[in-house]
Amino acid sequence: MVTPVQDELVATRDAFRALMGSHPSGVAVIATADAQGTPYGFTCTALCSLSLDPPQLLVCAGNNGSTLPVLAARGAFTVNLLHSAGQRAAEAFAGPAAERFGTVSWQPAPTTGLPVLTEDAHATAECRVTRLIPAADHTIVIGEVLHTRTHAPAGEEPPLLYGMRRYATWPA
Template sequence: MTTALSPVDPDSYRTLMASHPGGVAVVTTHDGLGTPYGFACTAWCGVSLDPPLLLVCASNTGSTLPVLAERGWFAVNLLHGAGRRAAEAFAHRGAGRFSAVPWVRSPATGLPLLPEDAHATAECRVHRLEPAGDHTVIIGEIFRADTLPGTDQGPLLYGNRRYAEWPSP
């Protein structure tokens, strides 16, 4: 006997997803005029070693996804424990995200990077876009990966609706 099931409600989904912490990243790109765009996410992970692929999930209603899809390039800034200001700035919609934190353009791709708030960065070319409900899964091939010197802080985590820092090695 099969029981008809319905998807969980949005509050149950949020509670489930908040119950397990994830590393915080800020995904950035720029438009054809060089205007930077970005968003914070915990929905990212490695996909493949050969070729080197990672994925991030972007809201279909955000301003960054259409720019990222058109440009075909993006950066993933993995935040360290002191990067909470960047996480909070990029978690909210609206202008002013890039005025809230220091950033630079990558010499290799021109992508916006957050060197004061990230412990590592990856610069990626879009490999595939896959619609998934109210988000799009973006798979990127990594063309440049850097671990940034000068920070002894562990990664920034988000779970149970709060930030925490993974202990330093």
């Protein structure tokens, strides 16, 4: 039998942030563009594989950010998995929206035409949105992977990680 949890046991925002911050994650930049071609994007550590058949992944996007409405309207996005030299990009896409794409090199992806961070990502995936699931202050975005690309020879640049409020790289 399951015992109900009492309301006073709900974690505070700071306690939950500390808990999740102690669990390192890979770092990605999620990118899309509006109908006029203006790029939008954000730094993301809430990313995981979902399905192999069909290939799907999920990302969590903040409801108050500028990217989610554009991503939903476009129906597509890129996932740029950052390598160890991509910390500058991670910081830029976590900062003010107006400065994000002006500080990184990018080009249109071959299938969707959406932004690929050419110097900061070791791999990318182009995705079509298959479902949006509201979840409190975020939205879970499920994307079917249409195309993947590795940008550097395997092992050349280790993945960028984030945890305990700092960036790190995968050990050699």
